[in-house]
Every structure is written in structure tokens, then in C-alpha cells.
Amino acid sequence: xxxxxxxxxxxxxxxxxxxxxxxxxxxxxxxxxxxxxxxxxxxxxxxxxxxxxxxxxxxxxxxxxxxxxxxxxxxxxxxxxxxxxxxxxxxxxxxxxxxxxxxxxxxxxxxxxxxxxxxxxxxxxxxxxxxxxxxxxxxxxxxxxxxxxxxxxxxxxxxxxxxxxxxxxxxxxxxxxxxxxxxxxxxxxxxxxxxxxxxxxxxxxxxxxxxxxxxxxxxxxxxxxxxxxxxxxxxxxxxxxxxxxxxxxxxxxxxxxxxxxxxxxxxxxxxxxxxxxxxxxxxxxxxxxxxxxxxxxxxxxxxxxxxxxxx
Numbered sequence: 487x488x489x490x491x492x493x494x495x496x497x498x499x500x501x502x503x504x505x506x507x508x509x510x511x512x513x514x515x516x517x518x519x520x521x522x523x524x525x526x527x528x529x530x531x532x533x534x535x536x537x538x539x540x541x542x543x544x545x546x547x548x549x550x551x552x553x554x555x556x557x558x559x560x561x562x563x564x565x566x567x568x569x570x571x572x573x574x575x576x577x578x579x580x581x582x583x584x585x586x587x588x589x590x591x592x593x594x595x596x597x598x599x600x601x602x603x604x605x606x607x608x609x610x611x612x613x614x615x616x617x618x619x620x621x622x623x624x625x626x627x628x629x630x631x632x633x634x635x636x637x638x639x640x641x642x643x644x645x646x647x648x649x650x651x652x653x654x655x656x657x658x659x660x661x662x663x664x665x666x667x668x669x670x671x672x673x674x675x676x677x678x679x680x681x682x683x684x685x686x687x688x689x690x691x692x693x694x695x696x697x698x699x700x701x702x703x704x705x706x707x708x709x710x711x712x713x714x715x716x717x718x719x720x721x722x723x724x725x726x727x728x729x730x731x732x733x734x735x736x737x738x739x740x741x742x743x744x745x746x747x748x749x750x751x752x753x754x755x756x757x758x759x760x761x762x763x764x765x766x767x768x769x770x771x772x773x774x775x776x777x778x779x780x781x782x783x784x785x786x787x788x789x790x791x792x793x794x795x796x797x
Contacts, residue, residue, distance in 0.1 A: 487506075487509075487511040487512070487547045487548070488511070488512045488514070488545055488546045488547050488548075489506045489511050489512065489513045489514070489546065489547065489548050489549075489550070489691075490513075490514045490516070490542055490543050490546040490548070490549045490550070490581070491503055491506075491513065491514070491515050491516070491549075491550045491552060492516045492533070492549075492550070492551050492552055492553035492573070493550075493551075493552030493553035493554060493587070494513075494515030494516065494517055494522060494523075494526070494552070495515065495517050495519050495521060495522060496552060496553075496554075497643065497645060497647055497648050497649070497680055498552055498587065498643060498680055498683050498684065498687075499515070499550075499552045499553075500523060500647075501645075501680055501681065501684045502550060502552065502684050502687055502688070503515060503522070503523045503526050504523050505684055505688060506688075507523060507525045507526060512527070513525070513526040513527065514526070514527045514528075514529050514542055514543075514546070515527065515528055515529065516529045516531065516532070516533070516538070516539070516542050516553070517529075517530070518530065518531065518532055529541060529542040532569070533553065533565065533568075533569030533570070533572050533573055534564075534568070534569065534572060536572065536575070536576060539572060539573060539575075539576035539577075540576050540580075542576075543573070543576055543577045543580055543581055544580055545580065545581075546577075546580070546581045546582075547581070547582045547583070548581070548582065548583050548585060548691040548692075549573075549577055549581045549583070549584050549585065549633075550585045550587065550687060550691065551570065551573065551584060551585070551586050551587060551620075551624070552587040552687075553565065553569065554566065554587070554613075554617070555613075556613060559612045559613070562612050562613055562616045563612075563616050565616075566613075566616035566617055566619065566620040567616050567619045567620055567623070570620040570623050570624065571623055574623060574624065574627045574632065577632065577633060578627060578632035578633065579632060579633075581633050582633065582634060583633060583634040583635065583636065583691060583696075583697070584624055584628065584633050584634070584635045584636075585635070585636050585637075585638065585687055585690045585691045586620070586621060586624050586635065586636070586637045586638070587638055587640075587687065588617060588618075588620075588621050588637050588638060588639040588700075589613075589614065589617055589639055589640065590639045590640065590641045590676075590702060590704065590763055591609060591610075591611070591613065591614035591617065592607050592609050592614060592617060592618045592621070592639060593605050593606075593607060593608060593609075594607070594608030594609060594610050594614070595608075595610060595755060595759075596759070596761035597755070597759050597760065597761060598759070598760040598761055599760075599761055599762075600761075600762055600764050601702065601761050601762065601763045601764065602702065602764045602766070602767070603639075603700045603701065603702055603764075603767055621637060624637075625637075628698070634697045634698070635697070635698065636690040636691070636696040636697060636698075636699055636700075636701070637690075637699070637700040637701065638683070638686055638687055638690050638701050638703055639700065639701065639702050639703065640678045640683050640686070640702075640703040640704065641676040641677060641678050641702075641703070641704035641705075641706075641763050642676060642677045642678065643677075643678055643679075643680055643683055644677050644678070644679060644680065644783065644787065645679060645680035645681070645783070645786075646786055646787065646790045647680075648680070653677075653787055654787070654790075654791050654794075656713075656716070657716055657720070657787065657788055657791045658791070660713060660716050660717050660720060660722065660725060661720050661722060663722070663723075663725070665713065665725045666725060666727035666728060666729055667709065667710070667713075667725065667727065667728040667729070667757070668728070668729055668730075668731050668734050668754060668757045668758050669728075669730065669731035669757075669758045671708070671710055671728075672708055672709075672710075672760060673708065673709040673757060673758050673759060673760055674706050674707075674708065674709065674759060674760050674761060674762050675706060675707050675708070675709050675711075675712035676704050676705075676706045676759075676761070676762070676763055677704070677705060677706070677780065677783075678703055678704050678705050679705070679776075679777075679778040679780070679783040681777050681778045682703065682705070682776050682777055682778055683703060685774065685777050686701065686703050686768060686772075686774055689768070689772040689773070689774055690772070693771075693772050693773075695771050695772060696771070696772055699767075699771065701765075701767055701768040701771075701772070701774075702763050702764060702765060702767070702768070703763075703765060703768060703774075704762075704763035704765060705765075705776055705779075705780045706762050706763070706780075707780055709757065712780075712784070713725060715780075715781050715784045715785070716784055716787075716788060719784065719785045719788040719789075720788055720792075731754070731758055734749065734754055735751070735754055737749070738750055738751055738753070738754050739751060
């Protein structure tokens, strides 16, 4: 089997590359970096180079489009929209299946309730808007006969090698006894371990039932359980302090621009939201189940944080 992966040097992409190599597949990685997994073939370039793209995808059984720009808003349209269109132009009629790594951010700020694949899209930020535009381009091309396709929309992806430091910051706050809950109990922590994302992507690439389908992917615990697991692994008392939501939102709105102030409106949203992202479809249709339970994933993060703190 020939597998082509964009974003193959990122958190998810590296693990996806390694899994396919372990299965004995030929793996091509499109990247401007040279640090690809040993055994993978580097196609040096980006989504704007048609010559590189054609050799990258030619004859591929599965194309995983995992590339994304999460920091520089000025590049998001070029990567997510123009880049996806370049890749579609090169891939049409030359691959079997396109697997698109999307995001539950496409649904916007869901504050409560069960979010399913039928939930209406309300992307807000530039990242989310351009990712939805990318999804639309792939869907139109696939329905026009260019290739098979499947979409995967994970929630917050975490793992020991993640560049996002928010969960490590949470661990530090709990360790120092500075964490407090906001609002009434029962907020939902929606995260998914990177190994679970890779497992789901591979099912999307290999299962006939995945063709022309969209799947959400998440794991969740109440915030109280989430924090208790971290505190227990740290060997500290679980936080008990709880402040009313109204008492936190005002200073968050007034002081969020001040250097060092830990709370913003979006962080308050994350600590008080009650939405849950359903995984029923991917479980029922593709036989998916989590390979890494959230408790074990959080314990892994605590160990990594402790090792870094001692270094």
C-alpha cells in the first residue's frame, strides 16, 4: 500500500507515519522539513508546488491531508484553502481515498448539549472558517468523482509531544494549588489522545464503510473528574475552591490583555462549557474504540511535566 501524508512532521502526522511504516506500507511525507520518520520518503516542498505534489500523490492508495496552520492567521487561507485546492488538482483521478483531518471547531462555540455530525456548522475564527472551506472543496471534488473521501473531526488533541502548553499549564496550576473551578459542577472536558486520532484516521483510510462519511472524535470527562485524575497523579489534594461564573467573566474581560493574567473569555468558556461530542457514529460504523483512555493519557502528561520540571 502507498500512503501519502501532508503534515507528516506534526504531532498527529508523525504518529500516523510511524503506524503505517510498522504495517510495511510505503509512506510519502510532504514537508519543507527534513526530519521525517526513518523509512518514510520525503517529498520536499509545500502545497503550492504542483510538480512536487504530483510525484507526492501519484498512485497513492490513501492521501491523509493533515497539514494545517494554527498560529499565523495571515497564512491560514493560503494553506487551508489555496493549498487544499492545489492538492485536489494534483490528486484528482490519481488516488483512491482522501482522508481529511478537520476539527470540531467547525461547529463553533458549543456551550451545551450533544454535538453530532448533524449539528449545524458555525465556524468563528479564521482557522475554523478556512478549515471548513477546505472541507467543502474536498467534498465537492469527491462528489464529482475525483476520489473517495472521509472526514475526521477531533476535539482538542493532546499527547506528550504536543506544542500547545495549555494542559501543562493546568497541571502546574494544580500542583501549586492555584486552580479553581468556575460556575456550577458538571462542566465537560473534551479531549482526545493523539494515538486515538491516529487509530481513527487509519480506520477512515481502510474501511469501505468510511467512504463519503464524516466522523466526530472525542473523549470527555466532567472537569471535576479530569482535575481529580491530575491531582491524584501529582500526589496533591484535589482543588475545592469554586467561584461564580459572573465573578470571573468580568475580570477576564477587563484584564485578559494584561501580560501574565491567566484568564480570557475563551478560557472561561472552556472551563464552563457542557457540550459533549458524540462518537456514536464512528463506533457503530467503523468499530472504533479508544486505545488510550483519558485517565491514562492524563497520567502520561503528568509524568512528562514532572520530568521537565526536574530537568
